[in-house]
Amino acid sequence: MKPQHSDPTVQPVPAAVTAAVDAADVTLSNPKWAVLALGANLGNRLETLQGTVDALEDTPGLRVKAVSPVYETEPWGVEPGSQPSYFNAVVLVRTTLPPSSLLERAHAVEEAFHRVREERWGARTIDVDIITYADVVRDDPVLTLPHPRAHQRAFVLAPWHDVDPDAQLPGHGPVADLLAALGTEGVVPRPDLELRLPE
Ligand SMILES: Nc1ncnc2c1ncn2[C@@H]1O[C@H](COP(=O)(O)OP(=O)(O)OP(=O)(O)O)[C@@H](O)[C@H]1O
Ligand SMILES: Nc1nc2c(c(=O)[nH]1)N=C(CO)CN2
DSSP, X not given: OOOTTSSTTOOOOOHHHHHHHHHXXXXXTSOEEEEEEEEEOSSSHHHHHHHHHHHHHTSTTEEEEXXXXXXXXXXXXXXXXXXXXEEEEEEEEEEOSOHHHHHHHHHHHHHHTTOOOOSTTOOOSOEEEEEEEXXXXXXXXXXXXXXXXXXXXXXXXXXXXXXXXXOEETTTXXXXXXXXXXXXXXXXXXXXXXXXOOO
16 A cells, blocks of 8 residues: 555546446456347348457457357247348357447447447347346446346247247246247248357
């Protein structure tokens, strides 16, 4: 500890700043698991999904640990036949980024693939959703964790179950049970298509 007031130009560091830096430091030395859901229904859907996986891997402080099979899925939440089908997949990552930075990175990747936000659940080149971040539960509309609609979406649960059959959705229970209850109508595996795990 340095003696206090030895340099009159040095201002004390506010407690809130010290707490924020300490919190960041804990995250830095303690990577967390996160589950990201990818969806694409415009353009070259497979190429965009692979580009997204690669861009995520290129993120400092983030490693892609598993990539799910690809599913072709009927658009959920919109008038049937009003949009092209989606390709969906899930990636498991380990990251030292805090949740807010992970969301910023997800949005940056969407922008890189020219995602346009017009209407809710509109067609898009790519969507990157944070499904879970460790076992964090929070109600903030900017970043709700787990993703507030994940438990209703077989296009998220099916690929997630493939890469982690024992996965749990915080607040909702085992992914296997949620998926069994929902069923997989309109969520079709595409074993002819494959995403590569970055080397
Ligand atoms: N877990 C989350 N993952 C991604 N975005 C989230 C999450 N929780 C809240 N959001 C917020 O939701 C906003 C809208 O996200 P987005 O445009 O991806 O929605 P959407 O994909 O059309 O619909 P949905 O949220 O139902 O998947 C984002 O700007 C983000 O701030
Ligand atoms: N099949 C499918 N439907 C959707 C998807 C998606 O990724 N796949 N994403 C949505 C908004 O996140 C809305 N509807």
